[in-house]
Amino acid sequence: MADSSYTKAEYELSKARGCLEALDDELDTFDDYVNRYESNPNERNAEAVCYEAARDVRTWRDLLATARDIVKAQEIAAGKVMPVGGEQHDIKHA
Numbered sequence: 001m002a003d004s005s006y007t008k009a010e011y012e013l014s015k016a017r018g019c020l021e022a023l024d025d026e027l028d029t030f031d032d033y034v035n036r037y038e039s040n041p042n043e044r045n046a047e048a049v050c051y052e053a054a055r056d057v058r059t060w061r062d063l064l065a066t067a068r069d070i071v072k073a074q075e076i077a078a079g080k081v082m083p084v085g086g087e088q089h090d091i092k093h094a
Contacts, residue, residue: 029052
């Protein structure tokens with residue numbers, strides 16, 4: 001249950017942040033498999049990368065979709081919806 005000192009928007013955005021943090025953890029784990037393969041590119045390590053990617057990709061997509069849906073709902077609630085067109089492509093990624 002949400003702490004009553006949080007607004008609904010703050011609570012929803014904290015859930016989105018939690019999804020993104022979980023995605024970050026998932027990708028860190030996957031990165032370990034990739035690093036093992038890069039350090040020792042053999043068939044066993046390649047199979048491990050493929051297996052983990054196939055197993056985890058749905059989880060990654062679900063976490064990202066949930067975070068995106070929460071943020072979109074909060075943007076709509078705030079009356080500030082990000083454009084659907086090409087403008088979001090102007091955002092520079094780190």
